[in-house]
Amino acid sequence: MEKKALDTSIVTAGRSKKWTQKLVNPPVSRASTIVFDSVADMKASASKRMDKALFYGRRGTNTHFAFQDAMVELEGGVGCALYPCGTAAISNAILSFVKTGDHILMVDGAYEPTRDFCDKILVNMGVETTYYDPMIGEGIRDLIKPNTSVLFLESPCSITMEVQDVPTLARIAHEQDIVVMLDNTWASPINFQPFDHGVDISIQAATKYIVGHSDVMLGTATANARCWDQLRENSYLMGQCTSPDDVYLAMRGLRTLGVRLKQHEKNALRIAHWLAERNEVDHVRHPALSSCDGHEFFKRDFKGSNGLFSLVLNRGNTEALTALLDGMEHFSMGYSWGGFESLILANENINSLRTATKKDFAGPMLRLHIGLEDPEDLIRDLERGFERFN
Numbered sequence: 170m171e172k173k174a175l176d177t178s179i180v181t182a183g184r185s186k187k188w189t190q191k192l193v194n195p196p197v198s199r200a201s202t203i204v205f206d207s208v209a210d211m212k213a214s215a216s217k218r219m220d221k222a223l224f225y226g227r228r229g230t231n232t233h234f235a236f237q238d239a240m241v242e243l244e245g246g247v248g249c250a251l252y253p254c255g256t257a258a259i260s261n262a263i264l265s266f267v268k269t270g271d272h273i274l275m276v277d278g279a280y281e282p283t284r285d286f287c288d289k290i291l292v293n294m295g296v297e298t299t300y301y302d303p304m305i306g307e308g309i310r311d312l313i314k315p316n317t318s319v320l321f322l323e324s325p326c327s328i329t330m331e332v333q334d335v336p337t338l339a340r341i342a343h344e345q346d347i348v349v350m351l352d353n354t355w356a357s358p359i360n361f362q363p364f365d366h367g368v369d370i371s372i373q374a375a376t377k378y379i380v381g382h383s384d385v386m387l388g389t390a391t392a393n394a395r396c397w398d399q400l401r402e403n404s405y406l407m408g409q410c411t412s413p414d415d416v417y418l419a420m421r422g423l424r425t426l427g428v429r430l431k432q433h434e435k436n437a438l439r440i441a442h443w444l445a446e447r448n449e450v451d452h453v454r455h456p457a458l459s460s461c462d463g464h465e466f467f468k469r470d471f472k473g474s475n476g477l478f479s480l481v482l483n484r485g486n487t488e489a490l491t492a493l494l495d496g497m498e499h500f501s502m503g504y505s506w507g508g509f510e511s512l513i514l515a516n517e518n519i520n521s522l523r524t525a526t527k528k529d530f531a532g533p534m535l536r537l538h539i540g541l542e543d544p545e546d547l548i549r550d551l552e553r554g555f556e557r558f559n
């Protein structure tokens with residue numbers, strides 16, 4: 170079969186008639202018990218239970234199998250495990266590849282609950298975590314220990330948006346047979362191809378852009394041939410299963426992911442360049458702008474950006490920030506991103522979330538998620554916000 174363009178794959182991925190039963194979309198197949206016609210049928214299913222045979226609800230149904238196929242086609246790898254949320258994907262992927270006495274390397278700019286998992290769960294299992302500078306590059310070699318089993322990346326990093334040199338870090342990790350995991354949520358399966366850059370396991374909080382409508386919690390971990398069997402079986406043993414209703418909505422989200430990302434990107438760049446000229450802004454941390462750490466890696470490795478970026482203000486205290494935030498008309502405050510709506514979050518002390526790298530920023534940070542609203546309305550909303558801020 171000839172290689173398809175990305176936009177064609179977005180439309181066709183996961184639509185094997187095995188799963189759709191000639192419908193355009195795979196039906197929502199809810200199941201715990203799967204019944205068999207004969208002992209031979211039951212044994213045949215059991216022998217193929219690890220390869221999308223209908224066996225038991227926890228292994229998935231045709232709805233899950235369709236979405237898993239779609240994720241592998243779009244992101245790469247050989248298999249995709251599903252989880253109730255992105256945080257579950259992160260924790261179960263790591264748990265699938267560590268044992269007591271191991272050491273892992275975790276990017277200092279990781280999503281805060283990822284850090285909490287390391288500091289509150291792994292530590293009690295006798296797994297040591299070293300946090301490293303997102304921009305460390307070749308220096309990662311000096312942090313590797315004989316018992317290092319996982320190198321975890323998140324690129325760009327949460328809130329501070331550093332873009333990591335993934336291929337360099339992966340190359341060095343593989344010299345010591347270390348498993349390379351990447352939280353690839355910002356790029357989604359579309360804008361960064363993890364397995365082309367040395368990653369072994371790519372993690373998505375599908376909650377964000379894949380679902381795209383702020384109404385489902387879901388996580389995925391897609392693995393290459395080296396890691397797939399171990400990831401799949403350990404995640405199954407830890408009871409990681411998902412609702413076919415949520416998976417159906419994630420599959421629905423995939424079909425518009427390409428066009429939504431393009432519009433988010435266009436709107437966000439309009440606003441990021443406008444913000445860069447505001448006198449309240451010290452600098453904008455958008456991977457597509459040269460003012461963002463790792464911008465050169467974004468240009469080299471990414472196919473595009475999206476609506477999520479941050480900025481550093483050059484002044485402002487809690488009172489001024491509250492005045493800015495409380496009166497926004499189109500920017501809501503909420504703990505997520507990747508839906509169609511615009512969001513805004515403030516962070517007054519990013520260094521409280523970092524242990525290996527301290528930022529000497531001019532002022533507090535704002536993280537914006539630019540939605541699908543008209544960017545001129547959003548700019549006017551921000552203008553009014555800055556009037557309250559000043």
Ligand SMILES: Cc1ncc(COP(=O)(O)O)c(CNNC(=O)CNC(=O)c2ccccc2[N+](=O)[O-])c1O
Nearest residue numbers: 254255256257280281282352354374376387504505
């Ligand atoms: C890159 C990345 N990777 C994984 C996850 C987790 O996904 P999930 O929300 O589906 O579990 C996320 C979720 N992102 N959520 C946010 O950025 C906003 N949420 C928060 O800030 C939040 C929420 C609950 C508890 C703590 C935080 N926090 O980051 O401080 C993510 O951004």
